[in-house]
Amino acid sequence: MSSLKKLARQTATYGLSSIVGRLINYFLVPLYTRIFLPQEYGIVTELYAYASFLMILLTFGMETTFFRFSESDHDKESVYATSLWPVVTVNLIFAAGGILSASYFSGKLHYGDHAEYIVYFVLILALDAITAIPFARLRQQHQALRFSTIKLVNIGINVLCNFFFLIFCPYLVRHGVQLPDALYHSTGRVGYVFLSNMIASAATLVILHRELCAVRPAFDRKLLKEMTWYTLPLLLAGLAGMVNETLDRILLRYLLVVPHGIADAGAYVMAQMGIYGANYKISILMTLFIQTFRYAAEPFFFAQAREHDSRHIYSQVMTYFIVFGLMIFLGATLYIDIIKHFVGRKYYSGLGIVPILLLANLCLGIIFNLSIWYKLNNKTRYGAYLTFFGATVTIAANFVLIPILGYAGAAWATFICYFLMMLLSYFWGQKHFYVEYETTKILGYVGFALGLFFLSRYWPFRSPLLLFAANSAAFLLFVGVAVYKEKLTRVLLPRKAA
Structure with a gap:
C-alpha cells in the first residue's frame, strides 16, 4: 500500500507543471470557438495535426537518442553537439524552403491569399524543433525548475499574444483607434493564432541562448553515424504512433462526404x-x-x-x-x-x-x-x-x-x-x-x-x-x-x- x-x-x-501548462493552453479553446467560425477553426485543427507529424520528422528521434548516448561512455559535450547540429541544419533548410514555397502550399490547402499562415507555421515548427535538444539537455541535467519555467513562459507569452491580437486590438478598432497594418488588420484572423505561437517559440529560443551557445562548433561524425542508426527506428515508430493520434484530423478533409445542396463544399468540410x-x-x-x-x-x-x-x-x-x-x-x-x-x-x-x-x-x-x-x-x-x-x-x-x-x-x-x-x-x-x-x-x-x-x-x-x-x-x-x-x-x- x-x-x-x-x-x-x-x-x-x-x-503539476504539465497540467498547469496544458490547462493554460487549453483555455484558448473557449476563446477560439467563440471568435472563429467552425470553418476558420478547422484551419487551426488541420495545421496543428500536420505539426504532429512534421515535428517527429524535424527532430527525427534525436531527443531520445541524446538521452541514450549521454548515459554511454561517450563524452557528454560531444553527444550534445552531435545531437544539436544536425537538428539545427535540417530545420534551417526546412524553414527556408517553407517560406519560399508558402504561397504554393497555401493554394494547395485552399487558404486563399493567406500565405502568412504557412510562413508562421513553418517558423513555429523550426524554432520548436531546434529548442527540443536544449530542452532535452535540461532534463538530462535534472534542471527541472528551469525546464518547467521556460515551458510556462512560452505558454504565457502565447496566451498574452492571443488576447492582444484577438481581443485587445479588435476592441481598439471598434472604438475608433487606427492601428497600423503592420501590427493588426481585421482579415485573416486565424493567422494571429499562428503568429502568437511563433512569437512564443522565438522568445523560447532567446531564453535558451545559454544552452545553444554552450555547444561546441564541431560534432563527431563517427558518433553521428551510430546515433543515426539508433534513431531511425525511433523515427519510424514515432510516425506510426502519430498516425494513431492525429491522422483522423488530416483525413477528414479528403474523406468527408459533402451532402447534396451544400453550396460551398470547402467551407462545409473545414467547418466539420x-x-x-x-x-x-x-x-x-x-x-x-x-x-x-x-x-x-x-x-x-x-x-x-x-x-x-x-x-x-x-x-x-x-x-x-x-x-x-x-x-x-x-x-x-x-x-x-x-x-x-x-x-x-x-x-x-x-x-x-x-x-x-x-x-x-x-x-x-x-x-x-x-x-x-x-x-x-x-x-x-x-x-x-x-x-x-x-x-x-x-x-x-x-x-x-x-x-x-x-x-x-x-x-x-x-x-x-x-x-x-x-x-x-x-x-x-x-x-x-x-x-x-x-x-x-x-x-x-x-x-x-x-x-x-x-x-x-x-x-x-x-x-x-x-x-x-x-x-x-x-x-x-x-x-x-x-x-x-x-x-x-x-x-x-x-x-x-x-
Whole structure:
C-alpha cells in the first residue's frame, strides 16, 4: 500500500507543471470557438495535426537518442553537439524552403491569399524543433525548475499574444483607434493564432541562448553515424504512433462526404473539421490524467520489478487506474451540459463524440499500463509491432467510417484502434509476462459505469436542476462503491486521515 501511495503522490507531483501548462493552453479553446467560425477553426485543427507529424520528422528521434548516448561512455559535450547540429541544419533548410514555397502550399490547402499562415507555421515548427535538444539537455541535467519555467513562459507569452491580437486590438478598432497594418488588420484572423505561437517559440529560443551557445562548433561524425542508426527506428515508430493520434484530423478533409445542396463544399468540410477538433479538446480531462500518470508510473514500474510482489502491485495499479479513469469518464459525460460551455455554441453539434473519445483515451492509458511486460523483458520490438498494428487499424477504420459517419467515424476509428491495441497487448502480455489482473472486477466496474452513462441518457426529467441532481447521484454512487470496494482512502490520504 505504501508503494501505491508513493505512486499517487508522484503522479500529482510530476504532473503539476504539465497540467498547469496544458490547462493554460487549453483555455484558448473557449476563446477560439467563440471568435472563429467552425470553418476558420478547422484551419487551426488541420495545421496543428500536420505539426504532429512534421515535428517527429524535424527532430527525427534525436531527443531520445541524446538521452541514450549521454548515459554511454561517450563524452557528454560531444553527444550534445552531435545531437544539436544536425537538428539545427535540417530545420534551417526546412524553414527556408517553407517560406519560399508558402504561397504554393497555401493554394494547395485552399487558404486563399493567406500565405502568412504557412510562413508562421513553418517558423513555429523550426524554432520548436531546434529548442527540443536544449530542452532535452535540461532534463538530462535534472534542471527541472528551469525546464518547467521556460515551458510556462512560452505558454504565457502565447496566451498574452492571443488576447492582444484577438481581443485587445479588435476592441481598439471598434472604438475608433487606427492601428497600423503592420501590427493588426481585421482579415485573416486565424493567422494571429499562428503568429502568437511563433512569437512564443522565438522568445523560447532567446531564453535558451545559454544552452545553444554552450555547444561546441564541431560534432563527431563517427558518433553521428551510430546515433543515426539508433534513431531511425525511433523515427519510424514515432510516425506510426502519430498516425494513431492525429491522422483522423488530416483525413477528414479528403474523406468527408459533402451532402447534396451544400453550396460551398470547402467551407462545409473545414467547418466539420473545426467542430471535431474543438470537441476533441474536451477529452483533455482523460488525456491529462493519463499523461500525469505516465510521468510517475514508468520509473515506479521499473523500481517495483525488484520486489517479490511486483506482479500483484501491477495488478492493483491497473485496477485503480481504470477506476479513476471511469470516474473521469462519468464526470465528463454526466456533467456534459456544464462542460460543453468549454466550446462555443456553434460547436455543440459535435458533443456526441466526447464519450467515444474519452473511452478511447482510457484504452490508451490501459495500453500504457500493459506495456510493462515488454519493457521489463527487453522485448521492446513488440511495442513497435503494436504501434504499427494500431496505425494499420487507424488508416483502415478512417477510410471506412468517415465517408459513412462523418467526423463521428473518425472518433469511432480512434476508439477501435486503441481498443484492439489494448486487447492485443493484454493477450501478448499474459503469454510472455503473466500478471493476475482483476479482470472480472474490472469488467464489473466498466459495465457499472457504462450502465450509469446509458441510464443518464434516458432520465425522464426535463428540469435542468432535477437532471443535475440525478446525474450527481449516479456519479456519487459509482464513486461511493469504488471507494468502499477498493478502500481508496488508504491510497490517497495520509494514514491517520484514512
